[in-house]
Amino acid sequence: MDIRKSFGLLVKEELRNRCGMSQEELTMLAALNRLYIGGVERGTRNTSAKH
Template structure:
């Protein structure tokens, strides 16, 4: 079974991958999600355990469903 850190790191890598594919800088993405840039940086490094509301904000900003965001994790 994966540890908590493992899922946080995998989720962060997924967010970074999707963000860069869509051409967002970290700062522009954070603004679009209405989150602090340092918080988004922490997510992408696997240092943050996100609330569901913030996961939903990220998915909406990326223009994908929650299921698509979690794909491959």
């Protein structure tokens, strides 16, 4: 499985769904666009991490 799809599943199933959070709630908390979060969850967007 593609790393982007694996990461997207983790965001959706392990982070967001387990917390009972909607995409809109996550976008507000993360200060990101809902379309971007949707793309991350589908594995169609590249992500980066800042340290």
